[in-house]
């Protein structure tokens with residue numbers, strides 16, 4: 001089979017593998033149908049990741065076809081059926097696993113990061129993922145490409161769950177990428193009345209956000225607009241606790257989030273942040289603790305998802321409550337992986353997806 005191996009920063013090579021290496025004594029082989037490029041893949045491709053030991057195959061937003069029937073307590077799938085895959089392999093021994101918070105497992109391994117992922121013709125999935133309900137069937141109506149976006153949508157659902165009950169009328173999403181757009185769709189589905197502002201850098205993505213229901217969009221580069229947005233709220237006397245999603249990997253978004261947070265507001269850090277060294281405690285990332293104290297700001301984190309979130313995401317898409325079709329903008333064959341990564345990196349469309357593997 002062919003696979004795109006990450007060997008180190010800026011070095012991904014398409015290679016032939018005679019055999020899929022045995023990673024785990026007990027695992028199943030699936031045929032990959034679609035694998036979407038996550039900003040994590042782009043970041044790892046450019047700078048590596050503390051988690052990744054090359055060579056490894058990246059890609060964790062996967063739709064695949066079952067090769068052999070599987071029948072178990074939390075999963076029953078026939079060969080030829082399509083599924084999406086929970087990309088975390090938990091230890092099942094630690095406190096977090098015992099409380100089914102697999103995303104927080106103390107010994108977690110991740111498909112497409114520490115284990116080989118979906119930028120390949122075939123993928124080997126440890127049986128444990130099947131056993132914890134991490135294999136979610138894809139209904140006929142949902143395309144391969146949409147199915148590969150179920151994983152990031154599940155992550156957004158996990159993020160929403162961290163700040164429930166959601167008694168906010170005013171929400172800001174900093175980030176106009178696929179994650180920010182998915183959060184917008186979830187919020188508007190939750191309550192069309194919620195006032196959502198999307199702040200971003202990319203004009204065409206902000207236009208999509210506006211079209212999909214954002215009450216207003218503001219270009220991040222337009223500092224005046226951001227200031228007047230903050231002032232406007234104050235003048236109108238409409239200031240109220242707000243909720244702010246940091247949904248992109250720019251360190252300055254964190255500073256902006258605290259600048260925009262109202263009293264009793266909540267900031268939820270959704271994205272991994274790039275160039276962490278640049279904003280170590282004495283670097284430019286500088287948050288005044290007094291803002292957190294005197295304005296009573298709460299800070300939340302959200303990482304990955306749980307199998308239940310994947311099921312909920314699939315149901316929302318199947319029921320037509322969330323439409324992911326607008327996010328599928330660029331598709332590539334595996335031999336074009338370089339191009340797919342570059343397209344995602346340059347924010348050209350919204351989602352770059354590998355959906356052809358035979359060439």
Ligand SMILES: [Zn+2]
Nearest residue numbers: 038040061152
């Ligand atoms: Zn991802």
Ligand SMILES: [Zn+2]
Nearest residue numbers: 091094097105
């Ligand atoms: Zn664990």
